[in-house]
Amino acid sequence: MRYLLRKLAFYLVALWAALTLNFLIPRMMPGDPVDILLAKVQQRGGSVDPATRRAYELMLGADTGESTAHQYVSYLWNLAHGRLGTSVSDFPAPVSSVIATSLPWTVALVGLATLLSVLVGTGLGVVVGWRRGSWLDSLVPVTTVLSAVPYFWLALLLVAVFGSALGWFPLLGGYDVTLNPGWNDDFLRSAFHHGVLPAITIVISSAGGWLLGTRNMMVSTMAEDFVLTAQAKGLRNRRIVVWYAARNAVLPTVAGFAISLGFVVAGSVVTEQVFAYPGIGSKLLQAVQNNDYALMQGIFLVITIAVLGANLLVDLLYGLVDPRIRANG
Structure with a gap:
């Protein structure tokens, strides 16, 4: 039993570290998914204002108005509740x-x-x-x-x-x-x-x-x-x-x-x-x-x-x- 508990503890720590990297790496990449989605909206003749951009940021989980720490906590909270967000590539599919x-x-x-x-x-x-x-x-x-x-x-x-x-x-x-x-x-x-x-x-x-x-x-x-x-x-x-x-x-x-x-x-x-x-x-x-x-x-x-x-x-x-x-x- 001690062997099993030690292994489970090790892999839980490894899972947390992997989830943290999963949060940080995409945000270190150049570009913004909100800009990509808004560009698609404009190509189809839609209008984009600050309120629209804010709504898309909240929906896609890329809120640039929040600190990275706050986004990280929200990310873990959403994962715990099975909410993975909305896809830009297959918008508006979750x-x-x-x-x-x-x-x-x-x-x-x-x-x-x-x-x-x-x-x-x-x-x-x-x-x-x-x-x-x-x-x-x-x-x-x-x-x-x-x-x-x-x-x-x-x-x-x-x-x-x-x-x-x-x-x-x-x-x-x-x-x-x-x-x-x-x-x-x-x-x-x-x-x-x-x-x-x-x-x-x-x-x-x-x-x-x-x-x-x-x-x-x-x-x-x-x-x-x-x-x-x-x-x-x-x-x-x-x-x-x-x-x-x-x-x-x-x-x-x-x-x-x-x-x-x-x-x-x-x-x-x-x-x-x-x-x-x-x-x-x-x-x-x-x-x-x-x-x-x-x-x-x-x-x-x-x-x-x-x-x-x-x-x-x-x-x-x-x-x-x-x-x-x-x-x-």
Whole structure:
């Protein structure tokens, strides 16, 4: 229990520090979201007076008449009550609805593709590490080269071949725009069809790292005394691989996987830009371009919670797997 309380206290302090940076960084950027929104109003023929500007400042949470300390307290108070503000980029939609609309696309695409790449890379790494020196070792340099290829270049190559030349997959978008989004067969099939190519790109570019890491850990684990003892006892190879070697070799993979899940949201920007995918990464880039403080802070909040939650999960899992960590923690 003391180990759990210490971890929770540490991550609460880390969350407060991240929220503070989340408040300060957007305000250090040049430009003003109120000016951007008022410029859009003027382009449409609207008139802007001091009262209108004051109303927009209060609505967007960018009140230049208040001190930074007062804005910080208001920011924390609004967060505690679930009020994330109004988005300039998607005005007048609230930030919470923008995130709720775009986040499922990112989680479904990048999250599932990350899970698939970890399973494929780890599984192949276990087999290659167990059969080291065989022809399976030729998979290591191939996957390493694929992992070193810039992601955007690999994505454009797959789009040119499988999307443009062969026409097997759509080039852009997350679904057929002629369909109404919803839980119906036509829309789900269209969303799946549009997501196959981005998912394959993620798997190809990231599975090699998991394979190489797991393979090296398997080779190291196979030289441990407990594995040699199991072999000397005449245990079946399958039992030795699964319960002795792989069980210990995949521990770093578990930690890396949990942390990579935390970065699913942050790592989706390039993916969604190349494929014009309607996820939260595109919304983040749009928010930066429009100095949308509220939307940037909302997305950064989601990223912060995801990363801290993933790290907390790793610490708790390691505490369960290895009691020595709890004793020393």
